[in-house]
Amino acid sequence: MERQLGLFLLLLTLAHAFPAAPEPCELDDEGVRCACNFSDPQPNWSSAFLCIGAIDVEFYGGGRSLEHFLKRVDTEANPSKDITDVLESLQWERLTLGNARVPAPMLFGVLRFLGFTNLKELTLENLEVTGTALPPLLEASGPNLNTLRLSNVSWATRDAWLAELQQWLKPGLKVLHIAQAHSLNFSCEQVRVFPALATLDLSNNPELGERGLISALCRSKFPALKVLALRNAGMKTPSGVCSALAAASLQLEELDLSHNSLRDTEGAPGCDWPSKLNSLNLSYTELEQVPKGLPAKLSVLDLSYNRLYRQPRPDELPKVVHLSLTGNPFLDSEPHSEGYNSGVVVAPVRSSLAVGLSATLAVLQGAGLFA
Ligand SMILES: *[C@@H]1O[C@H](CO)[C@@H](O)[C@H](O)[C@H]1NC(C)=O
Ligand SMILES: *[C@@H]1O[C@H](CO)[C@@H](O)[C@H](O)[C@H]1NC(C)=O
Ligand SMILES: *[C@@H]1O[C@H](CO)[C@@H](O)[C@H](O)[C@H]1NC(C)=O
Ligand SMILES: *[C@@H]1O[C@H](CO)[C@@H](O)[C@H](O)[C@H]1NC(C)=O
Ligand SMILES: *[C@@H]1O[C@H](CO)[C@@H](O)[C@H](O)[C@H]1NC(C)=O
Numbered sequence: 001m002e003r004q005l006g007l008f009l010l011l012l013t014l015a016h017a018f019p020a021a022p023e024p025c026e027l028d029d030e031g032v033r034c035a036c037n038f039s040d041p042q043p044n045w046s047s048a049f050l051c052i053g054a055i056d057v058e059f060y061g062g063g064r065s066l067e068h069f070l071k072r073v074d075t076e077a078n079p080s081k082d083i084t085d086v087l088e089s090l091q092w093e094r095l096t097l098g099n100a101r102v103p104a105p106m107l108f109g110v111l112r113f114l115g116f117t118n119l120k121e122l123t124l125e126n127l128e129v130t131g132t133a134l135p136p137l138l139e140a141s142g143p144n145l146n147t148l149r150l151s152n153v154s155w156a157t158r159d160a161w162l163a164e165l166q167q168w169l170k171p172g173l174k175v176l177h178i179a180q181a182h183s184l185n186f187s188c189e190q191v192r193v194f195p196a197l198a199t200l201d202l203s204n205n206p207e208l209g210e211r212g213l214i215s216a217l218c219r220s221k222f223p224a225l226k227v228l229a230l231r232n233a234g235m236k237t238p239s240g241v242c243s244a245l246a247a248a249s250l251q252l253e254e255l256d257l258s259h260n261s262l263r264d265t266e267g268a269p270g271c272d273w274p275s276k277l278n279s280l281n282l283s284y285t286e287l288e289q290v291p292k293g294l295p296a297k298l299s300v301l302d303l304s305y306n307r308l309y310r311q312p313r314p315d316e317l318p319k320v321v322h323l324s325l326t327g328n329p330f331l332d333s334e335p336h337s338e339g340y341n342s343g344v345v346v347a348p349v350r351s352s353l354a355v356g357l358s359a360t361l362a363v364l365q366g367a368g369l370f371a
């Protein structure tokens with residue numbers, strides 16, 4: 001018994017002294033998702049071959065610098081036929097590259113290789129892109145992406161980064177997310193038109209603000225834009241955002257301003273909202289009243305989780321089909337107020353609801369309109 005225990009302890013000690021280096025890459029049972037985390041100081045890079053047959057692929061560099069690889073790879077050379085054959089046969093649809101310091105020529109070299117694949121979505125996160133790269137020999141030789149997401153990517157080329165990155169992408173990009181940007185003050189004259197971009201998400205840039213928004217929305221470079229998301233983007237007033245949209249002459253249909261601390265600007269100069277705007281999200285914006293100067297007519301208006309202490313009067317609201325007021329304090333006090341106001345306040349509100357605000361009534365009855 002004692003001997004067995006001794007052997008067991010010895011095994012434990014050995015296991016502790018020589019821990020099996022974890023394989024950096026893992027493929028799920030369905031063979032769909034493959035993720036590699038090369039955080040080990042001496043990672044086994046060839047483990048990445050595990051991901052060749054996957055569809056969703058993630059590579060994380062463990063915060064390492066890839067600069068020393070630059071001496072070993074020729075980022076300009078054309079890939080050989082063997083390599084392009086492999087690239088063309090890849091099933092990769094979504095790729096994430098993250099947590100590394102990468103020289104620009106290497107990143108753009110990767111994009112050129114991805115130009116041979118059918119990749120649809122690319123995410124770059126927590127990257128520091130160093131140095132500059134020569135423009136591509138062949139325009140738009142990178143991937144034909146549908147969606148590009150960047151989060152916390154810094155660029156040595158500062159304000160010129162979008163124009164530089166854009167040269168590699170085919171022009172079909174439809175969705176662009178840029179979060180935690182280090183610069184959104186684009187050099188607009190260098191940016192070319194994004195002919196198919198329908199959704200621009202600049203959420204989680206708390207330093208942006210209305211002024212920054214004007215420089216980010218390069219005028220006439222986003223002619224197809226329909227949806228703009230500005231959650232937690234340092235926006236101050238709906239009218240300020242309206243002016244920025246007007247300056248960029250965007251014909252938006254949906255605008256998301258949720259998670260900004262908005263205030264109403266009394267007597268702000270009037271602003272014409274985009275005529276096709278039909279959905280406006282003002283939830284979680286700390287509003288104490290419905291801001292003045294909202295579009296006159298909307299299909300969707302989300303005013304949920306604000307600080308509305310009283311039921312908005314119909315004349316304060318745009319004509320709206322789907323209105324959400326959930327999570328506002330006036331809804332909590334409603335049942336009590338009915339008691340001690342003897343219905344005096346409540347009754348007129350009800351009758352005006354009947355006129356045009358059946359949607360509000362549905363919310364009051366506890367029905368989620370966006371369920
Ligand atoms: C990669 O592994 C390191 C060390 O185990 C860990 O701290 C880090 O969170 C991992 N990164 C990702 C993106 O999973
Ligand atoms: C590195 O990974 C490859 C592929 O998974 C594997 O065949 C090889 O044995 C690994 N090498 C080491 C030293 O772990
Ligand atoms: C942003 O990315 C850098 C690497 O470029 C990293 O050091 C930093 O921790 C990241 N910040 C956040 C908030 O994730
Ligand atoms: C934005 O860039 C312009 C030049 O393109 C410069 O004049 C301006 O100061 C920059 N703004 C910020 C906030 O960096
Ligand atoms: C409005 O934004 C909030 C928070 O970002 C979100 O939960 C909600 O679904 C959005 N409402 C609509 C109508 O999309």
